[in-house]
Amino acid sequence: MNVVSLSARARCQSCAVRSSGLCSQISDAAANDLARSVHRRRVAEGQVLFGGAPRPKTFGIIVSGVVKLVQAEPDGRSQIVGLQFPSDFVGRPYLDDANLMAEAATELDLCSFSGRIFDSLAEAHPDIERAVLKRTLADLDTAREWMFMLGRKTAQERVASMLVLFAERMRGIEDDPANTDKIAFEMPLSRTDFAACIGLRLETVSRQITSLKNMGIIATGTTRHMQVKDMAALRQISESCAG
Amino acid sequence: MNVVSLSARARCQSCAVRSSGLCSQISDAAANDLARSVHRRRVAEGQVLFGGAPRPKTFGIIVSGVVKLVQAEPDGRSQIVGLQFPSDFVGRPYLDDANLMAEAATELDLCSFSGRIFDSLAEAHPDIERAVLKRTLADLDTAREWMFMLGRKTAQERVASMLVLFAERMRGIEDDPANTDKIAFEMPLSRTDFAACIGLRLETVSRQITSLKNMGIIATGTTRHMQVKDMAALRQISESCAG
């Protein structure tokens, strides 16, 4: 069994999120058990991880890509209430029917496991539950800052805030970390999804992006390519639109 | 020590939230340890439980009253991002400086304990941590439904939603549970706080309440007294304002 567990863990050595994922915050014993139960899989953009009718109910840690959490109502309105990035945990423990849908916003690499396996691991290793608790508390903090944005910020502040978020979480693909003022990245979301994140219509988002371009703070190449030219200015706008 | 723990637990027998609080969802051993560490106290309206500068950092379970969680920015704007009612857990484990403030919206009865005690109890009893995890996940679900409201609902839907929430959580003081269509209760929040919950100005809230009164769906006595005359209609409005 040591052979199995060692080889399972060995695969983790080359994992892109080994130092920041949930798995890095638990005991070796728990990490070994987890590694043995996990499988790497690729998920196509648009695929539902949980919350859809047939309920695949996936758990996992994102290795690459972005997941959107969508709160949708029968009348067609929907709001994106969370985004999960590489190293984040995806899943809703202890509840079969969350009124919430998780969908791959981009193609994903997922280190995934089933709900049953999560339950038995949580039972055997309290430190896994503690790590999930810490992540959940952090998600709650994020959700509450997001609520401030939805309740109180202007359109321009919202767009700037979201661009700051993306710039911080999507960087590293082609950037040197030293250059913190100019950041280029691929937008993980369509304009429609972008708007659904910040509680606006896509036309409004488009206008605000144009406005930021005219101010010289950002530039866009092909549709999804975003270039922040003055991160400091963007941050300032994200906090107060007043001038 | 059994004498001590028994007498500590004995006090719980008369507690108003003994059957719904965190303490009812953990093992007897954990509940005994918790009971021994806890003290009942009364908190005045407006007092800060955590997040203020001198940082009292209270943990506790609400026995009576309402706590508001406020996300405030330096420029003066603030958004209420959560409300905690009797039997809810208050506190932010594992983080000294949440960017968030918890304040007594009404006078409170609190079954409280310190952060240090929480840490040692969590260490000794994994089931306490599991119970907190479940509460936190439920809080996250609530926050995300709230986000939908802030991002997508109209003023009238927001006011109706919040009244439904209050009606559901403030009832029981003078109501028979059989009569689910007419509910009377005391509003735990001022108009200003009410507005801060749903991302509107207080004038807009006031107008919407007037409008609901004119529709015959609610009635108000003195300022804080609210009477829902047609709960079904209120629910319907809370979900879609369309007509």
Place this chain on the structure above:
DNA sequence: CGACATTTTGAGAAGGGTCAACGAAAGTGG
């Protein structure tokens, strides 16, 4: 009863929504 805080009502302004047209990019099939 009088002073203060809170709530309601009013009128006007503005931010963002809606509808519609246009342009750009990407997939499709010959």
Place this chain on the structure above:
DNA sequence: CCACTTTCGTTGACCCTTCTCAAAATGTCG
């Protein structure tokens, strides 16, 4: 490889909801 369709993003014009500022009304408490 190129027309064709389809999807996605941008821009424009107009309108409606909500915000803002101001005043009146109501409630609260000494």
